[in-house]
Amino acid sequence: MANKIGFNRPYMTGRELEYIQQAHQNAHLAGDGPFTRQCSAWLEQHTGTRRALLTHSCTAALEMAALLLDIRPGDEVIMPSYTFVSTANAFVLRGGVPVFVDVRPDTLNLDERLVEAAITPRTKAIAPVHYAGVSCEMDELMAIASRYGLAVVEDAAQGSESSYRGRPLGTIGALGTLSFHETKNVISGEGGALLVNDDRLVERAEIIREKGTDRSRFYRGQVDKYTWQDVGSSYLPSELVAAFLWAQLQESGSITRARLQAWDRYHAACAPLEAQGLLRRPVVPSHCQHNAHMYYVLLDERIDRSRVLAAMKDAGIYGLFHYVPLHSSPAGRKYGRTAGDLAVTDSIASRLVRLPLWLGLTPEQQETVVQTLRDAIGAA
Structure with missing residues (x-):
């Protein structure tokens, strides 16, 4: 059909292939190379997060968040039902129980007025989802979390370059997650990031992301060898993904x-x-x-x-x-x-x-x- 208009068309800035070629010339195609470091530094500078860790998807970032919060069987996490499966799956994989709360009729975001009634002695966290890149009412959600000693994990998969009262989405809760999937605004095909806003979680986040090892500390010269320290998995994207992302972040x-x-x-x-x-x-x-x-x-x-x-x-x-x-x-x-x-x-x-x-x-x-x-x- 001549006038066909598709739902999505991934955008190229024009420098993606150049940077991918540079990654090959650098002879570093695995994770945490020069492009990964540039992307992480850019995210930290532009959002103000304590630590930005690139991941191979937003799903991976959410799974890291569940590990960081030590979600255990029976722990409850309050979230909207109107969200992608990854929001729930990340916690279910640890034995957690998603507790689905209704959304606001205006923004379609988690209705903060209904959250408190959903809290039980087993509640461990709140996972607000910023639908369509429009923020949830974070002041109210953070106040509730503070009263009950709960962690807040922002699912900001759709929220890069969005903000709430001037604060970038993903930087308000203890943890935030971003997506760079090809359907998002800034893309790398697949890809994501974990924004760590709580200083106490930074070092463990690095360990979990590096298969449970202190490899990041080793490369910074803080230890003379790296070993298995904690639970973890391989959550790093390749340098090819990071190179593509770097071209996008610049624009x-x-x-x-x-x-x-x-x-x-x-x-x-x-x-x-x-x-x-x-x-x-x-x-x-x-x-x-x-x-x-x-x-x-x-x-x-x-x-x-x-x-x-x-x-x-x-x-x-x-x-x-x-x-x-x-x-x-x-x-x-x-x-x-x-x-x-x-x-x-x-x-x-x-x-x-x-x-x-x-x-x-x-x-x-x-x-x-x-x-x-x-x-x-x-x-x-």
Whole structure:
């Protein structure tokens, strides 16, 4: 189809292959080479985190967080059900129990007003997920965590270049995780990072990431040999991944600005549809700076989403739904539990449509997307 508009198209800045070639010339292709160090230093400088550790995925960073918190069988972790499986899986792998709490109807983030009622003597942590790069209400969540002695792990997979009251996402809780998957704003194909904000966790985080050894201390000359010190695994990305990421990080500001322009165009174009009561546009609180990770709409409950998506696909426009709520999944029912009613989660999960958004998407293509969405809603 000549006018086909795909949901995502990975963006290349133009220097990725050059840096990958440099990594080969450096004769260092395994993890923790020059490009890895540059990326880590960049993240530390731009976010203010105590230590940024590159990982091969955000999933790996979440698994490291579960290890760092010593999650044990029966420990409970409060989180939204409307999230990717990795948020829960990281803790389930340690025997933890995800406790699913409903989301706010405005931002679709964990509803901080419902968290306290979900806490039990077995609660160990809260794992807020910053949906669409828009921050959760972190002041309230951090206050609750402080009152009950809980750790906070920010799942900021979608949140690079976003902030809450001026603080970069992933740097507010004890630990934060980022994703550089090809569907994110800044990419390396696969990839992620663990942001360690608690000084007490830095050294152990390095050990866990290096298969449980003190190899990082050895390379810094702090010990004369490295040995097995703790539990851990191989969470390092290769230098090829880091080289690709370095090209992206150098352009992260311009990438974000371009995405925000595209997001704003969608927001303006969808305003008439919202005024007609056909859908609801995203809500971004004034104290949250988002990164235009995605543009979604919530269809009116009377509209059949499956018919809308099918009609858009027939027209060559690839919109997508998003998560199947974890509490309604087979594994979610087996390993987790719900706390209270999850009516908002169930409602948004059945109505949400994500529109194509990637660098290079033209204003004319965006007009086509919105017109196709309008026609599809009419047909549905």
